[in-house]
Amino acid sequence: MGKVLYIACILVMISTWQENIALNNDSNAFKALYLHLMPGLSKFAHSFVKDPLAAEDIVADIFAALWSNRSGLMKIEHLRVYLFASVRNACMNYLQRRDRITFYAFEDMEVLLEPLVAPTNPEQQLIMGEMTLAMQEAIDKLPPKCKLIFRLAREEKLKYKEIAAILSISVRTIDSQLAIALQRIHAAVDSHLVK
Template identity: 45%
Template sequence: MQIEKLSIQELQRRIALYDDETAYKELFMEMHVPLINFSRSFVQQKEVAEEIVSDILMTVWEKRKDLERIENLRVYLYISVRNHSLKYLVKQKKINSVQLEDLDVMLATSNLNPENLLISKEMVQRVRAAIEQLPPKCKMVFQLSKEDGLKYKEIASILNISVKTIDNQLAIALQKISKTLKLSLKKPDQKKI
């Protein structure tokens, strides 16, 4: 059982119905960092990412009367960031499309310290390296699931891939990371029986 953070849904309702500025600030505080990291995976530069996220959150306030029509605001924000970031790339690089495989995923891997993980410093370095070396799609799924706490369904609509792919990619990520920990899974010898 876990205490949930003040839900996005609750903030959304308060902004839409009562023009609640405190709720809006809270929404900003909650979403700013994950959205920026997400945008940076596409656009690379922090300043550009910040501008994109700021524009999107601005629209949320401007169009707050329509906010109640959005079913899942968190997912909506990620998708908006994805679209804006892609638009920026297309404009900048004069390219027509961007594949998930081309992304340079920005990781915000917190919690990578030896005391927390009960493993040695070297091991932590290896875990970090292993995460960095994951293929982009895998890394993105890992980031959205672990750091941003999104559900499979939500990640699926944000990245426009199937839930099954996410299921597999995350399992692959864990397997690869644990390999660096030399945590191969073996059945114990069953001599005694």
């Protein structure tokens, strides 16, 4: 229940910041939005471009464009999804300009995203540390496409339709890739618990 409440609070904060930016030109709300979303978006961009400085520049450019077009910000229904999709598109444009190729396969991507919530109880931290290590090893062994979808769904808490929009794939693909990921992670955690 704690994670659900946390995510709900985040979504309310993002919506409030979005409204304050669009209606009041609130630079403090923009700064808060930027500081909250920049790390995850930068890691997402890095998954595509493999260059941390270029990833940060791409995300900074997205936020600069967002500020420039802030009067139309209320027309965006799901700001997080919009930003992830914008970053993906900007990364693809960057790669096209840089490498003069039109497509990067999921298999060429290394995904780096972090979970939203960490446990606060020391005992839970110890248990979660062991389980997280086993899970992380299993996640690292997932195929790149499967790993990207898993992390967007489980760690960024995006809905299947949102992921489909971001990655331009079908909801069925997301469902099947998550089933593969969960099966492999479950097997790894089970084998860790048996030890």
